[in-house]
Amino acid sequence: MLSSGLALSERRACRLVGLSRDAWRHPPQTDAFTHRLTARIIDIAHTRRRFGYRRVHDLLRIEFPGINPKRVSRLYREQGLAVRRRNRRRKLTGVRTPLQATTQWNEVWSMDFVSDQLASSRRLKCLTVADDFSHEAVQIAVDFSMSGQYVTRMLDQAAQFRGYPSAIRTDNGPEFTSRAFMGWAQSRGIRHILIQPGRPMQNGYIESFNARLRDECLNEHVFDSLAEARQIISAWRDDGQSSPSPWIDWPDTACGICGTPSPGTSSKPKISRFHHHANLGLLS
Numbered sequence: 001m002l003s004s005g006l007a008l009s010e011r012r013a014c015r016l017v018g019l020s021r022d023a024w025r026h027p028p029q030t031d032a033f034t035h036r037l038t039a040r041i042i043d044i045a046h047t048r049r050r051f052g053y054r055r056v057h058d059l060l061r062i063e064f065p066g067i068n069p070k071r072v073s074r075l076y077r078e079q080g081l082a083v084r085r086r087n088r089r090r091k092l093t094g095v096r097t098p099l100q101a102t103t104q105w106n107e108v109w110s111m112d113f114v115s116d117q118l119a120s121s122r123r124l125k126c127l128t129v130a131d132d133f134s135h136e137a138v139q140i141a142v143d144f145s146m147s148g149q150y151v152t153r154m155l156d157q158a159a160q161f162r163g164y165p166s167a168i169r170t171d172n173g174p175e176f177t178s179r180a181f182m183g184w185a186q187s188r189g190i191r192h193i194l195i196q197p198g199r200p201m202q203n204g205y206i207e208s209f210n211a212r213l214r215d216e217c218l219n220e221h222v223f224d225s226l227a228e229a230r231q232i233i234s235a236w237r238d239d240g241q242s243s244p245s246p247w248i249d250w251p252d253t254a255c256g257i258c259g260t261p262s263p264g265t266s267s268k269p270k271i272s273r274f275h276h277h278a279n280l281g282l283l284s
């Protein structure tokens with residue numbers, strides 16, 4: 001009782017704490033909708049362990065239209081859910097060069113490598129390619145080793161679905177400065193943007209994508225074989241392509257590749273899902 005242990009009646013105790021007797025006798029009950037929403041939040045958080053409440057909310061918007069992100073945040077915290085931060089060694093940064101914003105698809109592709117290993121300790125290399133405008137994962141190739149010629153074959157395969165970019169931004173790795181890669185870019189009229197050595201943030205778009213790839217996929221799995229690594233990484237990529245994300249896309253009535261909207265539609269980009277032209281597979 002509210003007045004247990006004190007010489008107070010229920011009426012006086014409620015008056016002292018500013019609580020109505022009806023509210024004390026009939027505490028609020030969680031409705032069925034909240035129970036169902038909480039269960040889905042827990043299910044998503046356990047399945048996608050590196051998703052915070054904002055990305056959980058993005059996935060819930062389809063099943064629960066109009067759901068308030070503050071409500072998702074409150075239920076997320078009440079269940080004791082949180083993304084555990086991984087400690088990272090801080091590095092000194094020099095002068096940061098801002099990236100020039102792109103205005104259309106295929107204007108600039110960013111490329112870089114991510115390293116991982118199998119359970120047998122054999123090294124893996126993942127070549128990631130992203131579109132700077134839409135932040136699409138244009139391609140992720142996984143293999144034990146990659147040469148400049150291997151990279152060009154992968155880019156030719158991606159270009160069959162969406163065309164070649166106007167420019168490609170890379171670091172100064174040997175694969176990107178090889179004669180095979182430089183000759184390939186020159187023969188196709190693609191401008192090759194090389195960042196300054198030791199300045200990875202000049203290629204910030206792909207660095208951000210690679211950090212998410214490592215955090216959500218590579219660090220969450222132990223690969224027993226190259227085939228398994230390709231399958232899991234491909235599934236992660238396809239899931240990212242289809243999940244609601246705050247990335248730029250054109251309306252469904254327009255083609256994102258050519259950027260031309262249909263008559264009567266706005267040419268202004270909107271926040272939407274990945275474009276349907278970009279669902280490419282891994283390089284075999």
